[in-house]
Amino acid sequence: MENSQLLALANKYGSPLYVYDTDKIESQYNRLTNAFSSVKNLKLNYAVKALSNINILKFFKNLGSGLDTVSYQEVQLCLTTGIEPHNIIFTPNGVSLTEIEEVAKLGVQINIDNLSILEQFGQKHPEIPVCVRINPHIMAGGNSKISVGHIDSKFGISIHQVPHIKRVVENTGMNINGIHMHTGSDILDIDTFLRASDILFDVARQFENIDFIDFGSGFKVPYKEGDISTDIEQLGVQLSERFNEFCTEYGKDITLMFEPGKFLVSEAGVFLAKVNVVKQTTSTVFAHVDSGFNHLVRPMMYDSYHHITNISNPKGRDRYYSVVGYICETDTFASNRRIAEISEEDVLCFHNAGAYCFSMASNYNSRYLPAEVMVVNGQDYLIRKRQTIEDILNNQEVVEFSSKKKTTKAEVTA
Numbered sequence: 211m212e213n214s215q216l217l218a219l220a221n222k223y224g225s226p227l228y229v230y231d232t233d234k235i236e237s238q239y240n241r242l243t244n245a246f247s248s249v250k251n252l253k254l255n256y257a258v259k260a261l262s263n264i265n266i267l268k269f270f271k272n273l274g275s276g277l278d279t280v281s282y283q284e285v286q287l288c289l290t291t292g293i294e295p296h297n298i299i300f301t302p303n304g305v306s307l308t309e310i311e312e313v314a315k316l317g318v319q320i321n322i323d324n325l326s327i328l329e330q331f332g333q334k335h336p337e338i339p340v341c342v343r344i345n346p347h348i349m350a351g352g353n354s355k356i357s358v359g360h361i362d363s364k365f366g367i368s369i370h371q372v373p374h375i376k377r378v379v380e381n382t383g384m385n386i387n388g389i390h391m392h393t394g395s396d397i398l399d400i401d402t403f404l405r406a407s408d409i410l411f412d413v414a415r416q417f418e419n420i421d422f423i424d425f426g427s428g429f430k431v432p433y434k435e436g437d438i439s440t441d442i443e444q445l446g447v448q449l450s451e452r453f454n455e456f457c458t459e460y461g462k463d464i465t466l467m468f469e470p471g472k473f474l475v476s477e478a479g480v481f482l483a484k485v486n487v488v489k490q491t492t493s494t495v496f497a498h499v500d501s502g503f504n505h506l507v508r509p510m511m512y513d514s515y516h517h518i519t520n521i522s523n524p525k526g527r528d529r530y531y532s533v534v535g536y537i538c539e540t541d542t543f544a545s546n547r548r549i550a551e552i553s554e555e556d557v558l559c560f561h562n563a564g565a566y567c568f569s570m571a572s573n574y575n576s577r578y579l580p581a582e583v584m585v586v587n588g589q590d591y592l593i594r595k596r597q598t599i600e601d602i603l604n605n606q607e608v609v610e611f612s613s614k615k616k617t618t619k620a621e622v623t624a
């Protein structure tokens with residue numbers, strides 16, 4: 211999206227503002243699909259947690275994508291789009307048996323990531339086929355906070371516990387119809403997926419009724435100019451070949467699944483925030499924007515890099531700034547960053563703001579959640595209104611109480 215278009219949207223809808231470009235979402239979706247075109251049955255399940263506005267979910271449904279969910283509430287959001295429940299997969303971690311049963315009742319594909327729930331679910335519902343999430347004990351991902359397939363991770367059933375899964379299946383009569391893994395986010399090396407595929411094929415061979423293998427996600431996207439990303443096309447060639455060989459050996463064209471979040475929506479989104487104050491100190495020039503980690507937490511949470519440009523003065527002379535927020539907490543978006551000269555009221559654009567940005571936003575400092583806009587074929591649509599004070603007060607109860615402390619008997623005697 212052009213700077214002038216983004217600036218016009220900031221003027222029209224106010225700031226801070228999230229903007230999503232569906233052309234980019236579609237081209238990423240097509241890129242991934244094309245990379246695996248030699249696989250007979252491919253299914254992408256968009257990871258809803260990355261960006262869960264129902265209009266974005268509907269856009270994915272219209273592309274033919276399935277949806278990957280982690281909570282009952284995400285499943286409910288997906289169902290508002292009219293998607294068939296069997297096109298939703300539920301991959302939660304550490305949720306209760308009751309929540310899994312509620313989702314299963316809707317006809318959604320269940321993915322279980324621990325032996326305890328697997329056994330309980332199998333005993334009560336042996337007729338419902340489930341997928342199992344395997345932890346392949348592979349260290350992969352951009353940093354330790356987003357690496358989830360290693361031996362110390364809370365996710366998945368250890369690869370060493372596959373014999374236990376088989377025992378549960380034998381004892382309960384349940385059916386395993388899918389094998390899943392997800393090792394982390396920001397994975398550059400396609401070798402990670404290839405090594406993991408050998409592990410998953412080995413697991414799949416041990417079950418008779420596998421319909422799909424889900425390789426999760428974790429594809430890295432570029433965050434700044436010159437950044438490298440996962441070589442999807444190369445992965446497509448190599449993994450498809452292995453997958454097709456596995457299907458021949460297994461005697462069935464099973465489905466190859468992925469559940470990408472970041473790859474599909476990260477680059478499609480930008481976050482626009484207005485500069486409230488430019489503050490020169492003895493060591494730094496701070497640009498304080500009308501936002502904070504309440505709206506975009508990734509830099510403070512994961513040290514994530516978001517490229518920042520000044521769309522009000524894109525041709526200005528570059529200067530060094532620390533871009534910070536307005537909340538009462540250290541909320542640094544970027545330190546010592548070269549940005550075109552910033553003046554108060556300029557609009558800064560935070561790139562790669564489609565994934566894990568709005569969906570992680572909060573009301574900290576009682577600030578409103580930003581508005582969201584979706585651009586489809588050049589036309590902008592407001593898909594979430596900025597909150598108001600009514601939203602902040604909505605679930606709070608006003609109760610009558612006396613703030614005067616009651617005097618005890620002992621205090622009266624004394």
Ligand SMILES: Cc1ncc(COP(=O)(O)O)c(C=O)c1O
Nearest residue numbers: 257392395427428469470471472
């Ligand atoms: C189980 C699972 N699948 C898919 C994803 C999406 O990963 P990414 O956004 O890196 O594509 C995640 C991310 O946390 C996940 O936990």
